[in-house]
Amino acid sequence: MKRFFTFFAAAMILLFSLGGDGLPAVAPPTDLPKTEETVLPVFQEEEPEIAPVYAGAEYDPLLPLLKYADPREEEPKFVMIHFTSAVALTPEDPYNMERIRSIFVENEVSTHYIVDREGTVTCYIPETMVAWHAGKGTWQENPLYENRMNQYAIGIEIAAMGSKEDMSLYLTPQEYDEIPPSQIGFTDAQYSALSQLVSDICYRHGIPMDREHIIGHEEYSLAKNDPGELFSWDRLLSSLSPQKNGN
Numbered sequence: 190m191k192r193f194f195t196f197f198a199a200a201m202i203l204l205f206s207l208g209g210d211g212l213p214a215v216a217p218p219t220d221l222p223k224t225e226e227t228v229l230p231v232f233q234e235e236e237p238e239i240a241p242v243y244a245g246a247e248y249d250p251l252l253p254l255l256k257y258a259d260p261r262e263e264e265p266k267f268v269m270i271h272f273t274s275a276v277a278l279t280p281e282d283p284y285n286m287e288r289i290r291s292i293f294v295e296n297e298v299s300t301h302y303i304v305d306r307e308g309t310v311t312c313y314i315p316e317t318m319v320a321w322h323a324g325k326g327t328w329q330e331n332p333l334y335e336n337r338m339n340q341y342a343i344g345i346e347i348a349a350m351g352s353k354e355d356m357s358l359y360l361t362p363q364e365y366d367e368i369p370p371s372q373i374g375f376t377d378a379q380y381s382a383l384s385q386l387v388s389d390i391c392y393r394h395g396i397p398m399d400r401e402h403i404i405g406h407e408e409y410s411l412a413k414n415d416p417g418e419l420f421s422w423d424r425l426l427s428s429l430s431p432q433k434n435g436n
């Protein structure tokens with residue numbers, strides 16, 4: 190508000206200091222009345238709409254948003270599930286959420302939501318913008334989605350690791366064998382949080398709750414292995430119900 194009044198005062202001083210006939214040097218369009226309303230909006234700055242949308246998420250946006258997201262041009266039609274971890278960097282501490290966040294920041298990629306091992310959901314990019322998680326790929330041989338799925342899919346990353354095969358993109362078999370079994374796969378808390386989150390997204394956007402519309406990254410991009418063969422699609426799909434969730 191302080192800034193607003195500074196602009197307001199500056200505008201008034203400018204208007205009254207022009208002397209002569211009292212008109213500004215550059216006349217406003219003649220079809221507009223010369224009132225305060227025609228002057229003030231010029232100085233108002235629009236705040237981008239930044240809200241997590243899902244009420245159950247903590248909001249920790251990657252900023253500035255336009256470095257990590259695009260303006261939304263299309264309505265969301267899909268939910269895309271991923272897994273992520275910091276295991277390639279710090280195998281002894283793969284689920285350090287600050288480190289995972291910094292990996293996104295450094296690689297200039299993003300996701301709408303990330304679900305940690307305890308089921309806490311954090312929003313990196315609001316659904317009103319397009320997060321960068323899908324990369325290149327194809328779906329249903331539809332040219333609309335070819336290499337453009339980010340515009341259509343709400344992205345959800347789960348802090349998890351898949352099977353040895355799934356993780357072969359990041360770890361040697363020997364490295365994989367050293368990971369404690371408790372850190373492999375998905376936790377009950379994650380399935381529960383994911384069920385609430387996906388139900389809410391589908392409800393709000395009218396996305397059908399089936400495997401045509403709730404898809405894995407690996408199904409879109411052949412270069413990817415997530416969420417992998419340990420993720421139970423049956424468990425997720427059977428737990429969904431179309432409703433608004435969160436706090």
Ligand SMILES: [Zn+2]
Binds near residue numbers: 270413
């Ligand atoms: Zn992925």
